[in-house]
Amino acid sequence: MWDWVGHDVVKSLGKVVSCAVAIGFGLTLLAVTLDGSIAQAGEREIKRGKVIWNNKSNCKNCHGWAGDGRAHPRSPPGPSLRISELDRESMREVIACGMPGTAMPHHDRHAYTDDRCYGLTKDDLEKEMMPKMGNKPIRPTEIEMVIDYIEARIKGRGKVTLEECEEYFNRVGAKGCAKLPKLADVTN
Numbered sequence: 481m482w483d484w485v486g487h488d489v490v491k492s493l494g495k496v497v498s499c500a501v502a503i504g505f506g507l508t509l510l511a512v513t514l515d516g517s518i519a520q521a522g523e524r525e526i527k528r529g530k531v532i533w534n535n536k537s538n539c540k541n542c543h544g545w546a547g548d549g550r551a552h553p554r555s556p557p558g559p560s561l562r563i564s565e566l567d568r569e570s571m572r573e574v575i576a577c578g579m580p581g582t583a584m585p586h587h588d589r590h591a592y593t594d595d596r597c598y599g600l601t602k603d604d605l606e607k608e609m610m611p612k613m614g615n616k617p618i619r620p621t622e623i624e625m626v627i628d629y630i631e632a633r634i635k636g637r638g639k640v641t642l643e644e645c646e647e648y649f650n651r652v653g654a655k656g657c658a659k660l661p662k663l664a665d666v667t668n
Contacts, residue, residue, distance in 0.1 A: 521628030529629025532622050537575075537587055538615045539626065545648055547634035556583035561634050571627050573598070575618070578611025585614035587623065639666050 521529075533539045542558035544550035549560035566574065577597030578586035586592070592602040592610065602610060618626070637644070645657035 521625075521632060525625045525628045526632045529625035529627070530633070532618065532626050533629055536616050536622070537618055537626065542583065546640045546644065547630065548640055558584065561630055562637050564635055568627055568631070571630065572623055575623050575626060576620075578614070580605055580609045580611055582611070584611060586611045587614040587616075587618040589613075589617035641666055
C-alpha cells in the first residue's frame with residue numbers, strides 16, 4: 481500500500497509524529513502541573529518545600545517540625561496540619577495571606593495591597609486584625625512546594641512515629657525521636 485513512499489520518508493514521518501505526540505504530552509503535563517491540583521509533586525519539589533518550611537518561612541516554629549502543632553516554646557502554637565482538612569487552594573490562600581485576627585502571618589509580599597486575600601485589602605481590616613508579614617516573603621512557586629511538602633509528608637499522617645522523626649532529621653537515633661512510637665505500633 482505504501483510502496484510508492486520511500487523508506488526515508490516513512491522514517492521521517494514517524495519522527496515527526498513521535499515529536500508531535502511528545503510535545504502534546506508535554507503540554508498536557510504542563511497544563512496539569514500549572515493547575516496544581518492534579519499533578520503529583522516530584523521528590524525534588526517536596527524536598528525543596530521542606531527546606532522552605534524549615535528555613536525561609538519557619539513554619540516549623542509554630543506548627544512543629546512534624547506539623548502537629550507542637551510549636552517552639554517561644555512561638556505561638558499553630559494548628560495541627562496532620563489533621564487539617566484544607567484543600568490545596570485553601571492552603572495556598574492561608575500561606576499567602578495569613579489568617580486575619582490570628583498569629584498566622586502572610587507570606588505574599590503583595591498581600592492586602594489588592595483583593596487577592598479573601599477579597600480584602602489593608603483598608604478593610606482593623607490594625608489588630610491585619611496579619612503580620614512572615615519571616616520572609618515566599619514566591620508563588622515556593623508556596624506550591626511548601627504545599628507539596630505538607631501534602632506528601634504531613635497531612636493525614638496521624639500520630640508522629642519514630643521512623644518519621646528519623647527521616648525528618650535524616651538520622652537514625654536522632655535526639656528526641658527515641659520516645660516516639662514505632663510505625664508498626666501505631667498501625668496495629
